[in-house]
Structure formats: structure tokens, C-alpha cells
Amino acid sequence: MSTLLQADRPHCARAEKPGPELFEQTMPRSLVHRAAVSEVLLTGWQATEDIQYLGAQWSRGHSYYGRVDGRWHDPMLLAETIRQACLLLAHEALDVPMDFSFLTESTAFAVTEEGVRLSRPCRPAHVVLHMRLGDVKRRAGVVSSFGYDVVAHRDGVPFGTGRLSGKCASPAVYRRLRGDRLGAQPPRTTVEPVEHGLVGRDCEFDVVIGASSDAGVHALRVDAEHPVLFDHPVDHVPGMVLMEAARQAALLAVGAPQSLLVSCETHFKRYVEFHIPCLVSADRPTRDDDGRCTLTVRFHQGGTEVGTCRVSLIAPSGS
16 A cells, blocks of 8 residues: 555554654554553554554553563563554555454564663653565455564664564455354363462463473463453464463573563464463573573474464573
8 A cells, every 4th residue: 555545544644754643642442453442552653655653652550561570661562562563554554354353473572671671750661663564465455464574662762673474364264264163262260370479470360371280381371351361352362372471481481580571483383272271381491691591482282382482581680
């Protein structure tokens, strides 16, 4: 779609560079597939000839992605911002119909420690994503897959990068893909959680991995009552839940629950279903000269590896 046509859309403005108007109000929740307005991070959209600018505001006290060790914004906010931005652009810039479903095949992000530091005095972070589209494929004139590369800026300074690639499916295609799993419901009961303090959480309600019965292997813990992780009905485990499970498994593996997640690269091979136990396991961490720990977390379901997440952490000084 041309920049001129984008400018005719009610949510998009032409711009030579992003301006303060990117942060005036949240974008419509339907465009980012959120039920709760409070969970919408995006606050504006502008476009130049080849770059899409998406504004986002990060609260200093998000109900789930809150402060890390009292000093950093949670970098998982960048993952959710990228997810929302790609959905909005799919609908608004690529004309993907609102009733289509999306499957994320891979997503990744990395941040600098200083770039996600809480401001003093504390105030929300205003983040601008510079996004470039690539790998667009169409079927019968409608986009069937796409990807975006992202550079994240805060106060005009780049502090993070990311990317996402995914597929779009019409209602008919999605019905065929899901078969008898279409409309599947999450379980009514869930497994006993690991001790919340060991994975950087303040309460067990926010824990997404179970207590281990086998060293280093945990059952994925699904609680559809969670207002953030399950903001709206779905028939499979959301990708953000799996990324959070990878973080918690990594924190447990390194034994430093207040560590900062500085990079995450996730690949999904298939849907993670509700009706089959999903096992989460962490490989042995490696540590570089700067103290950064890196490890791969694996998801297995029905004896098959259904996804991986490579995670890097920085432990707070003194840990």
C-alpha cells in the first residue's frame, strides 16, 4: 500500500520523522487483538516512504510486565509491542481482513541494559518502533505471510531490535488447520506452580511453569483466568505465554530470579495445544566474560519438540 493511501486511513499520518503526537492516545484494541483497553501498548502510527513508525507507552508499573529488580522496565514489553505493531500493520497497511487468524512462526528481540532502565524521577517510557516490511507473500490477492524488522528507540536513542514473521489464515483455512481443535477450551485445572520467588514473580498466579518432578523439566502451567496472559479467548496456548515460560525456566536454571532478560529468539513449529501436557526444559547455561548467561529452552508435546526459545540474561550486580 502506498504512503498516500496509508495517510488516508484514520489511524495513520504521513511524517518525515516521528513526532510527539505518536503518544496521545491508545490505538483501537481490535486492531491489536486485545479485549482490555488497558493492555493496548500502541499509541500512534505514522508512515514515510519506506518506514512505519509505531509509538508505544510503557507503564512504570504494568500489572504483569512490571519492574525488574526495581530498576528496569520489563523487556517483554518490547515483545508485546512488536506483536501488537505487526497485527495493526497487517490489518491497516496490508489489508488483512479482521476475521483472519495469525500464526507467529518466529519472533525475536534484544535490548540494552541502559535502554530499559527506569527513569528517575519515574515516568512512562515512550518507545518508537521503526519497522520495515519484508517477505510478503499473497494468495488470491490477500497477504498470506509477512515479516517485519524492527529497531526500537527511546527518547530518540536506539536501544533494541526485533523481528517477527508470521502467517495469516482466512476463517476457512483456519478451520482446516485446526480440525477438531477449533474452539478448544483450556483446562479447568492446572499444575502446582514452582515457588514464585524462584522465577522472579510476586505471586503464584503469575507463574507459568510447574514444580518439577524431573530435574530441569517442568510442565507448562496454563491458567485461562489470567487477565493478561489470556486477555481474550483462544484455542491454543498463546506465544507470549510460551515466551514467559521460557524466561521463567531460564531464571530458574541460572538461579538468579531478578536477572534482566536482554534477548529472546523464539521459533514455533506448531500450535501448542491445551489437551496435551507441554513439557518445558532448559539446556545448560553458558556464561560469557561479561556475565551474560545464554541458554535454550525447549517445549515438547506428545514426544515432539514444538518450539524453542534462546534466552540471554544479565544478573544484577552482586547476584
